[in-house]
Amino acid sequence: MKRALGILAALVLVLGALVFWLNQRGEDKISDAPPLAAPAADAVARGAYLVRAGNCVSCHTQRGGAQFAGGRAIETPFGTIYGSNLTPDKATGIGEWNADEFWRALHNGRARDGRLLYPAFPYANYTLLTRADADAIYAYLRTVPPVARPNTPHQLRWPYSTQTALAAWRALYFTAGAQENDAAKSPEWNRGAYLVRGLGHCSACHTTRNALGANANMMDLSGGLIPMQNWYAPSLTSSDEAGVSAWDLAHIERLLKTGIAPRGATLGPMAEVVLQSTQHLSDADLRAMAVYLKSLPPSAKASPSEAAPMSPRMAEIGAKIYEKQCAQCHGDKGEGIAGAYPALAGNRAVNLPVTANLVQVVLGGSFAPATAGNPRPFGMPPYATVLSDEEVAAVLSHIRTSWGNRSGAVSELEVNLQRSSTPP
Amino acid sequence: MRDGLASLLLALAGACASAAAPAFEDTIAQRTIACTACHGKEGRAGPDGYYPRIAGKPAGYLYNQLLNFRDARRHYGLMARLLDPLSDAYLLEIAQHFASLDLPYPPPQKTSAAPELLQRGQQLVTQGDASAQVPACAKCHGERLTGVAPNTPGLLGVSRDYLNAQLGAWRTGQRRAHAPDCMAKIAKQLRPEDVTAVASWLSMQPLPADPHPIANLPDKAPMECGSAQLPAGRQP
Numbered sequence: 001m002k003r004a005l006g007i008l009a010a011l012v013l014v015l016g017a018l019v020f021w022l023n024q025r026g027e028d029k030i031s032d033a034p035p036l037a038a039p040a041a042d043a044v045a046r047g048a049y050l051v052r053a054g055n056c057v058s059c060h061t062q063r064g065g066a067q068f069a070g071g072r073a074i075e076t077p078f079g080t081i082y083g084s085n086l087t088p089d090k091a092t093g094i095g096e097w098n099a100d101e102f103w104r105a106l107h108n109g110r111a112r113d114g115r116l117l118y119p120a121f122p123y124a125n126y127t128l129l130t131r132a133d134a135d136a137i138y139a140y141l142r143t144v145p146p147v148a149r150p151n152t153p154h155q156l157r158w159p160y161s162t163q164t165a166l167a168a169w170r171a172l173y174f175t176a177g178a179q180e181n182d183a184a185k186s187p188e189w190n191r192g193a194y195l196v197r198g199l200g201h202c203s204a205c206h207t208t209r210n211a212l213g214a215n216a217n218m219m220d221l222s223g224g225l226i227p228m229q230n231w232y233a234p235s236l237t238s239s240d241e242a243g244v245s246a247w248d249l250a251h252i253e254r255l256l257k258t259g260i261a262p263r264g265a266t267l268g269p270m271a272e273v274v275l276q277s278t279q280h281l282s283d284a285d286l287r288a289m290a291v292y293l294k295s296l297p298p299s300a301k302a303s304p305s306e307a308a309p310m311s312p313r314m315a316e317i318g319a320k321i322y323e324k325q326c327a328q329c330h331g332d333k334g335e336g337i338a339g340a341y342p343a344l345a346g347n348r349a350v351n352l353p354v355t356a357n358l359v360q361v362v363l364g365g366s367f368a369p370a371t372a373g374n375p376r377p378f379g380m381p382p383y384a385t386v387l388s389d390e391e392v393a394a395v396l397s398h399i400r401t402s403w404g405n406r407s408g409a410v411s412e413l414e415v416n417l418q419r420s421s422t423p424p
Numbered sequence: 425m426r427d428g429l430a431s432l433l434l435a436l437a438g439a440c441a442s443a444a445a446p447a448f449e450d451t452i453a454q455r456t457i458a459c460t461a462c463h464g465k466e467g468r469a470g471p472d473g474y475y476p477r478i479a480g481k482p483a484g485y486l487y488n489q490l491l492n493f494r495d496a497r498r499h500y501g502l503m504a505r506l507l508d509p510l511s512d513a514y515l516l517e518i519a520q521h522f523a524s525l526d527l528p529y530p531p532p533q534k535t536s537a538a539p540e541l542l543q544r545g546q547q548l549v550t551q552g553d554a555s556a557q558v559p560a561c562a563k564c565h566g567e568r569l570t571g572v573a574p575n576t577p578g579l580l581g582v583s584r585d586y587l588n589a590q591l592g593a594w595r596t597g598q599r600r601a602h603a604p605d606c607m608a609k610i611a612k613q614l615r616p617e618d619v620t621a622v623a624s625w626l627s628m629q630p631l632p633a634d635p636h637p638i639a640n641l642p643d644k645a646p647m648e649c650g651s652a653q654l655p656a657g658r659q660p
Contacts, residue, residue: 064495271509381461
């Protein structure tokens with residue numbers, strides 16, 4: 001018995017040491033250099049561009065708040081994380097951070113005071129950034145107006161609230177890395193890979209997360225439900241979802257630049273990404289991302305599940321509502337109006353296996369992002385106050401089973417769950 | 425006779441054409457059907473008074489409200505989520521579109537409020553209450569209460585429930601405007617029964633012959649108002 005306890009204690013010690021080592025490895029030494037006083041103009045300009053590419057502003061700015069001053073609540077299955085203050089305020093922002101400390105946060109996910117950072121901050125992606133890019137971002141953030149806004153403490157449930165849990169998670173899922181260029185591929189492809197996998201952190205949404213909020217391959221882009229948001233980030237590796245292997249490069253670029261393209265539009269969280277981030281990227285970088293995204297190897301096709309059948313009652317309600325509420329814009333046969341309202345017949349977004357986005361759009365309405373390339377988007381009205389759960393389910397089921405669409409019915413329960421978990 | 429028959433046939437043909445679904449036209453009205461779905465045809469207000477009339481309200485006021493919803497000074501999830509992907513420039517265009525609509529107003533609401541309450545309402549609207557440090561509504565919203573271009577809204581043609589809800593929201597801080605937030609200050613000076621009095625009296629007033637916002641206030645406004653001075657919270 002004593003011996004067993006001894007072995008157990010030794011195991012715990014070894015495991016603890018392993019987790020500790022896994023969390024420290026790959027970290028550069030931190031100098032005690034003071035924070036950068038006068039950043040060079042070219043680094044600042046490049047940093048501003050990179051900050052756009054990384055869409056830092058979205059998570060680090062709250063509704064109506066000062067840019068980069070933090071405070072936006074990010075709901076996770078483990079509790080609420082609040083974006084931190086990135087302005088150079090000394091007391092509440094990152095005014096005291098030096099370039100090494102900033103690099104360590106991006107590259108190793110560790111704060112200035114040594115605390116491990118939560119991976120809602122996508123350092124699993126940012127670890128691929130070059131030191132030069134991290135320094136440019138740091139230089140730019142030194143120049144934004146300092147705002148005194150103390151960070152909002154995260155509200156996570158135990159044990160997720162502990163550094164020990166975080167260390168264990170990191171031991172399992174995080175390794176600091178670097179972009180490894182593929183010599184067999186073009187510089188354009190490699191640049192695209194760097195932007196998509198690193199700074200753009202596309203996989204932060206377009207991946208399936210396990211019960212611990214991770215994916216064994218944190219660069220996976222095969223689609224996933226965005227936790228807590230009720231939006232599905234479709235697969236970028238499947239031509240049945242949002243994969244672009246069959247698209248013209250110019251159309252992929254246009255989607256990222258303007259929010260709309262001949263074969264698709266961005267809505268919901270992706271509209272925000274286009275609005276805040278990708279529309280500001282250079283044509284060369286958009287081309288690089290397009291080249292990389294087009295080249296993604298297709299993921300293994302999931303065996304098509306049986307399309308859910310629709311009851312005659314639902315069919316009748318659905319057809320009636322479609323005629324009354326939808327046909328005027330989307331057409332009697334789901335053909336849409338070019339340049340204004342998307343066709344629903346044969347639309348990949350309509351036929352996704354996960355119906356979250358459809359329910360979102362019908363309940364909440366939507367606009368494509370108002371970008372420089374599409375400054376005055378058409379809008380779809382919200383139906384949350386007009387249609388019941390059964391009616392939303394019926395009309396979506398009608399759309400998913402008409403004009404050649406064969407993706408099956410949406411249940412009233414799905415609509416109900418989604419409506420009740422969306423804040424008013 | 426033949427001419428008469430021909431014109432009758434033409435007129436019938438015209439009637440049939442207009443009865444069919446209207447052809448798609450690329451207009452700002454078409455682009456903003458997401459707004460009119462709740463705020464009523466051409467922004468004349470929803471049927472239950474909850475979604476207020478937006479047609480003919482001053483452009484700067486409407487623009488500020490769009491920014492207020494987006495930036496969490498007013499709270500309605502449906503509005504905020506719809507506006508999130510839009511630019512300041514487009515929000516201004518949308519505001520200007522609805523401001524430009526010159527549409528007739530429906531007759532005012534009937535009321536069963538007690539005469540004393542209505543009298544108190546009229547007093548607050550037209551005279552204010554110096555002892556409670558409440559200026560008259562008319563001092564800022566115009567003698568005719570039709571608002572002042574471009575940023576101060578009229579107070580007529582919206583429902584009692586809506587007025588009650590807005591003044592109530594200002595009292596509790598649920599509704600805010602750009603600082604200095606004059607309406608928050610005023611609403612907090614009002615007693616709950618004063619809110620009811622003002623809302624009841626305003627909602628039973630018909631629109632004057634000229635229902636448009638006036639161009640300028642004759643006298644200096646009694647309070648500083650952030651939203652009245654700004655052309656907008658953020659420049660487009």
